Amino acid sequence: xxxxxxxxxxxxxxxxxxxxxxxxxxxxxxxxxxxxxxxxxxxxxxxxxxxxxxxxxxxxxxxxxxxxxxxxxxxxxxxxxxxxxxxxxxxxxxxxxxxxxxxxxxxxxxxxxxxxxxxxxxxxxxxxxxxxxxxxxxxxxxxxxxxxxxxxxxxxxxxxxxxxxxxxxxxxxxxxxxxxxxxxxxxxxxxxxxxxxxxxxxxxxxxxxxxxxxxxxxxxxxxxxxxxxxxxxxxxxxxxx
Amino acid sequence: xxxxxxxxxxxxxxxxxxxxxxxxxxxxxxxxxxxxxxxxxxxxxxxxxxxxxxxxxxxxxxxxxxxxxxxxxxxxxxxxxxxxxxxxxxxxxxxxxxxxxxxxxxxxxxxxxxxxxxxxxxxxxxxxxxxxxxxxxxxxxxxxxxxxxxxxxxxxxxxxxxxxxxxxxxxxxxxxxxxxxxxxxxxxxxxxxxxxxxxxxxxxxxxxxxxxxxxxxxxxxxxxxxxxxxxxxxxxxxxxxxxxxxxxxxxxxxxxxxxxxxxxxxxxxxxxxxxxxxxxxxxxxxxxxxxx
Numbered sequence: 001x002x003x004x005x006x007x008x009x010x011x012x013x014x015x016x017x018x019x020x021x022x023x024x025x026x027x028x029x030x031x032x033x034x035x036x037x038x039x040x041x042x043x044x045x046x047x048x049x050x051x052x053x054x055x056x057x058x059x060x061x062x063x064x065x066x067x068x069x070x071x072x073x074x075x076x077x078x079x080x081x082x083x084x085x086x087x088x089x090x091x092x093x094x095x096x097x098x099x100x101x102x103x104x105x106x107x108x109x110x111x112x113x114x115x116x117x118x119x120x121x122x123x124x125x126x127x128x129x130x131x132x133x134x135x136x137x138x139x140x141x142x143x144x145x146x147x148x149x150x151x152x153x154x155x156x157x158x159x160x161x162x163x164x165x166x167x168x169x170x171x172x173x174x175x176x177x178x179x180x181x182x183x184x185x186x187x188x189x190x191x192x193x194x195x196x197x198x199x200x201x202x203x204x205x206x207x208x209x210x211x212x213x214x215x216x217x218x219x220x221x222x223x224x225x226x227x228x229x230x231x232x233x234x235x236x237x238x239x240x241x
Numbered sequence: 242x243x244x245x246x247x248x249x250x251x252x253x254x255x256x257x258x259x260x261x262x263x264x265x266x267x268x269x270x271x272x273x274x275x276x277x278x279x280x281x282x283x284x285x286x287x288x289x290x291x292x293x294x295x296x297x298x299x300x301x302x303x304x305x306x307x308x309x310x311x312x313x314x315x316x317x318x319x320x321x322x323x324x325x326x327x328x329x330x331x332x333x334x335x336x337x338x339x340x341x342x343x344x345x346x347x348x349x350x351x352x353x354x355x356x357x358x359x360x361x362x363x364x365x366x367x368x369x370x371x372x373x374x375x376x377x378x379x380x381x382x383x384x385x386x387x388x389x390x391x392x393x394x395x396x397x398x399x400x401x402x403x404x405x406x407x408x409x410x411x412x413x414x415x416x417x418x419x420x421x422x423x424x425x426x427x428x429x430x431x432x433x434x435x436x437x438x439x440x441x442x443x444x445x446x447x448x449x450x451x452x453x454x455x456x457x458x459x460x461x462x463x464x465x466x467x468x469x470x471x472x473x474x475x476x477x478x479x480x481x482x483x484x485x486x487x488x489x490x491x492x493x494x495x496x497x498x499x500x501x502x503x504x505x506x507x508x509x510x511x512x513x514x515x516x517x518x519x520x521x522x523x524x525x526x527x528x529x530x531x532x533x
Contacts, residue, residue, distance in 0.1 A: 007269075009520075035245040048421075069420070069425075069426055070421060071419075071420045071421075071423045071425045073427075074420075074421065074423035080421045081406070081421070082417055082418070083292070085418075086413035086421065087408070087415070087418060088418055089414055089415070090410070091411070095407065099407060099408070099411050099419075099422050100422050102408060102422045102424055148421065152422060
C-alpha cells in the first residue's frame with residue numbers, strides 16, 4: 001500500500017533522514033521506533049506531506065505522492081493524526097467529528113460513522129456537546145483518532161499517540177488502534193515507548209540517527225539484543241510481561 | 242445629553258464592530274495584521290460614490306456592485322501581495338510591512354484618481370431626526386444600525402451553520418488540525434478575504450452616508466477597528482463585536498466630560514490600558530474559559 005524508496009529529508013543543510021526505505025502492506029500495523037532525533041517523525045511528516053523531501057519517492061496506492069499537500073492526501077485516503085493531537089479546542093466534540101468528514105458530503109453515512117466512532121470511544125458520546133479543549137489528554141487523543149476515522153482513511157498515520165497520556169490511557173489508546181486495524185484500516189505509527197510499540201504492531205522499523213538500522217516482525221524484535229542496545233533501559237523492559 | 246451620547250456611541254460602535262469583524266476574520270486565517278483592510282474600507286466608499294454620483298447608477302444596483310468590488314479588492318491584495326510572500330515562508334513582520342505598503346498604495350491610488358479633496362455621497366436637504374428617549378436619531382443612523390446588526394447575525398449564521406464557515410473556525414482554532422481533515426488553507430484564506438473585505442466595504446459605504454469621504458479616511462478606521470479587535474481579544478469574532486461597541490461608547494461618553502478634540506486620544510488610552518493589563522482582551526475572560 002505504501003512504498004518509500006530512498007527518502008532523504010533535510011532541514012536547511014542538516015540531514016534529518018537519509019535514504020530510508022519502507023514498505024507497508026494493506027492490513028498491517030507497522031511501528032517506527034528509535035531514539036529522539038532519529039528521523040522517524042520526520043519520515044512520517046514527509047509521508048503526510050508536512051515536509052518536502054530532498055529526494056526519494058513515496059508511492060501510495062500506486063501513485064508517487066511527493067509534492068502533494070496534506071489536505072490533498074486526505075482525499076486519497078492517507079490521513080495523519082498529528083503529534084499533540086491538534087483537535088479544534090473551541091469547538092464541540094461533535095463539531096470536531098463533523099469536520100473530520102469535511103471531504104465527504106453523504107450526510108446519512110456521516111451520521112452513521114459518527115455513531116461508529118461513539119461506539120469505539122464511548123467517552124466521546126458522553127462529552128459530545130463539550131468543547132474539545134475541556135477534554136483530558138487521553139480523551140483528546142481519542143477525539144483526534146475518531147476525527148481522522150471520519151474521513152474514511154485507507155491508511156492512518158499516528159505520530160507519537162502516547163505523548164502526554166497517563167500510563168493506563170496509553171494501553172487503552174493502543175487497544176483502540178488495534179481494533180481500528182481489525183476493521184480494515186492500515187496503520188503506521190511512530191512511538192517512543194518501545195515495549196508498547198512492539199506489542200501493538202506486526203512489524204517495526206528501528207531508526208538509528210538519521211537512517212533505518214534494521215526491521216523485522218515485532219515479536220522477534222521484542223527479543224532482539226540490538227533493540228535493547230539502542231534503547232537503554234527506561235522505556236524497554238520486555239521481562240515485565 | 243447622556244442618552245444622545247449613548248446613542249452616538251452605539252452607532253459609532255456598530256461601524257467599528259463591522260471593521261473589526263472583517264479584520265478579525267482575515268486575521269484568524271492568516272495570523273498577521275492586514276492593515277490594508279483600511280484601504281478596502283475607503284475603496285468601498287469611493288466605489289459607491291463613483292457608481293451613484295458619477296455614473297448615476299441606481300443605489301439598489303450600485304450597493305451590491307460596490308460590495309463586490311470591495312470584496313474583490315481584498316482578494317486581489319491577498320493574491321498579488323500576501324500569497325507570494327506566504328509561499329516563500331515570509332515572517333509575520335514581513336507580511337505586516339507588506340500590508341502597510343499595500344495600504345499606502347491603494348490609498349494613494351485613490352488620491353491619484355479622485356484627488357485629495359473631500360467628497361460627499363449625501364444628497365438632498367438634511368432631514369430632522371426622530372426623537373426617542375430625549376435623543377435624536379436620523380434615518381441614516383437607523384439604517385447604519387440595522388444593517389450592522391443584520392450583517393452580524395448573517396455572519397454568525399455563516400460561521401456556525403455552513404460547512405465553509407465551520408472550516409473557517411477550524412483553521413482559526415488549529416491550522417494543522419484543519420489540514421489533516423482535508424481543508425485547503427488557501428481556499429479558506431480566499432473566503433476570509435472575500436467576506437472580510439465585503440464587510441469593510443459596507444462599513445465604508447455606511448459611513449459615507451453619514452460623513453464626507455476622503456482618501457485618508459481608512460487610516461483612522463483601521464486603527465479603530467484594530468483597537469476594537471484587541472479590546473475584544475484578538476482573533477475572537479464576538480470579541481470584535483463587543484470591542485467595537487465598547488470603543489464607540491467609551492469615546493462618546495468620554496467627550497461628555499473631556500473636550501471632543503480628545504476623542505481619538507481616548508481610544509488610544511484604552512488601547513494602552515488593555516495592552517498593559519489585559520492583552521488577551523475582555524472576551525476571553527467573559528466567555529472563552531474552556532478554550533485554549
